[in-house]
Amino acid sequence: MKLRTISAARYRVLVDTNIEDRIRQDQIESFGRLMAGFAHDMKNHLGIIRESNGLMGDILGMGALGEDARLVERLEKSIASIERRVAVSANILHHLSGLAHRPDTPCSSFQVNDLIEEEYAFLERFSRLKQVAVEWELGKGLPALYNDPALLQHIIYRIYSQCLGVMESGHILTLITAQDGTNTLIAFRFPRTSRVEDNTFGNDILLAAITKIGGSLERVENKDDTIDIRLVLSSLVEEDTE
Amino acid sequence: MIKSKVLIIDDEIEFASTLCQRLKLRGMAAVDVHSGAEGIACLPKMNPGIVILDLKMPDMNGVDVLEKIKEYDPSIEVIMLTGHGSSGSGVEAKEKGAFDYAMKPLDIKDLLNTIEAADNKRSKV
Numbered sequence: 001m002k003l004r005t006i007s008a009a010r011y012r013v014l015v016d017t018n019i020e021d022r023i024r025q026d027q028i029e030s031f032g033r034l035m036a037g038f039a040h041d042m043k044n045h046l047g048i049i050r051e052s053n054g055l056m057g058d059i060l061g062m063g064a065l066g067e068d069a070r071l072v073e074r075l076e077k078s079i080a081s082i083e084r085r086v087a088v089s090a091n092i093l094h095h096l097s098g099l100a101h102r103p104d105t106p107c108s109s110f111q112v113n114d115l116i117e118e119e120y121a122f123l124e125r126f127s128r129l130k131q132v133a134v135e136w137e138l139g140k141g142l143p144a145l146y147n148d149p150a151l152l153q154h155i156i157y158r159i160y161s162q163c164l165g166v167m168e169s170g171h172i173l174t175l176i177t178a179q180d181g182t183n184t185l186i187a188f189r190f191p192r193t194s195r196v197e198d199n200t201f202g203n204d205i206l207l208a209a210i211t212k213i214g215g216s217l218e219r220v221e222n223k224d225d226t227i228d229i230r231l232v233l234s235s236l237v238e239e240d241t242e
Numbered sequence: 243m244i245k246s247k248v249l250i251i252d253d254e255i256e257f258a259s260t261l262c263q264r265l266k267l268r269g270m271a272a273v274d275v276h277s278g279a280e281g282i283a284c285l286p287k288m289n290p291g292i293v294i295l296d297l298k299m300p301d302m303n304g305v306d307v308l309e310k311i312k313e314y315d316p317s318i319e320v321i322m323l324t325g326h327g328s329s330g331s332g333v334e335a336k337e338k339g340a341f342d343y344a345m346k347p348l349d350i351k352d353l354l355n356t357i358e359a360a361d362n363k364r365s366k367v
Contacts, residue, residue: 044254048260054260086347
C-alpha cells in the first residue's frame with residue numbers, strides 16, 4: 001500500500017524557505033564542519049596510539065622481554081587488542097568524515113550502497129542496543145544517483161529508527177537495495193509486529209523530506225509475515241521536484 | 243634495504259618521533275622535525291631522498307612545503323600524510339608532485355611498501 005501523501009499546499013508550508021530554514025541550514029553546515037574537525041583530530045590521536053603500540057610490538061619482537069613466553073604472549077595479546085580497536089575506530093572516523101562533509105555539496109552523484117554503508121557505521125549501534133540483527137541484500141551494479149545525499153541519509157536514519165521502534169529484541173532487519181526499472185529501491189524488511197500501525201511511517205516532516213528528494217514511501221506486507229518499508233527514488237532526479 | 247634518508251615532517255611530535263624510531267629500528271636513516279619551516283631548513287643539511295610530510299601543519303600548508311621541496315630538489319620523493327576522510331586532498335597532492343599519500347592512522351606495512359617503492363624509483367634515476 002502506498003503510504004499517505006501530503007497535499008501540495010501542505011508541502012509548500014513545510015518547505016517554505018524562510019529565514020528559520022536558512023538558519024537551520026547554516027547550523028547543519030556548522031555541525032558538519034565541527035564534526036569533520038573532530039574526526040581529523042581524532043585520527044591524529046589514533047595515529048599516535050597506533051605508532052606507539054607498533055613501537056611496543058617492534059621492541060617486543062626484538063626480544064626485550066627475554067625468554068618469559070607467558071609474559072610475551074600477554075603483551076602480544078594486548079598489543080593486538082589495541083591494534084584491533086584502532087582499526088575499528090579509524091573506520092568509524094573515516095565514515096564520520098564522509099558524513100560530516102556531505103552537507104558541503106547539497107546535490108551530487110553517489111552510489112546508494114556506499115551511502116548506506118557509510119551511515120551504517122553509526123546506525124549499527126542503535127540496532128545492537130535493541131538486540132536486532134542487521135542483514136544486507138545490496139544490489140550490485142546499481143546506477144549512481146544524483147540527489148541530496150545528506151538529506152537521503154537523514155531519511156534513512158529516520159526510517160531505520162522507526163523500524164527499530166516497532167521491532168522486538170531478536171528480530172532481524174534486512175536492508176535491501178535494488179533497481180526497479182528507472183527507480184532505485186531502498187527497503188527495510190522486518191517481521192510483522194503488533195506495533196506497526198497505519199500511520200507508523202507517515203510523519204509529515206519525513207514525508208516532506210522524501211517528497212523533496214523526489215521519492216515515495218511504500219509499505220508492503222509480504223506473504224512470509226514480513227513487512228517491507230520501501231523508499232523508492234528515481235534514478236534520475238531533477239533538482240526541483242515540485 | 244632502503245638507501246634513501248627519510249625525513250619526517252609533522253607537527254604532532256609524538257607521532258613523528260615514534261614513527262622515526264620505528265623506521266630506525268628497520269635500519270633506515272630517519273630524522274623527524276615538527277614544522278614546515280624546520281623541514282625546509284633541514285634539506286641542505288640532511289639531503290633526504292624521501293620526505294614523509296603532513297598535509298596540515300600550523301605554520302605552513304603541506305602542499306606549500308611540497309612545492310618548496312620540489313623546488314630544492316625535484317628528485318626527492320614526498321609521501322603526504324592526510325587525516326581527511328576523503329582521498330581528495332591526497333590526490334591533489336599527487337597532482338602537485340607527491341609520490342603518494344597515506345591516511346592517518348598509518349598502516350605501517352603499507353607505509354613501508356610505499357617507502358620501498360619511492361626508494362626504488364630514486365635508485366632508477
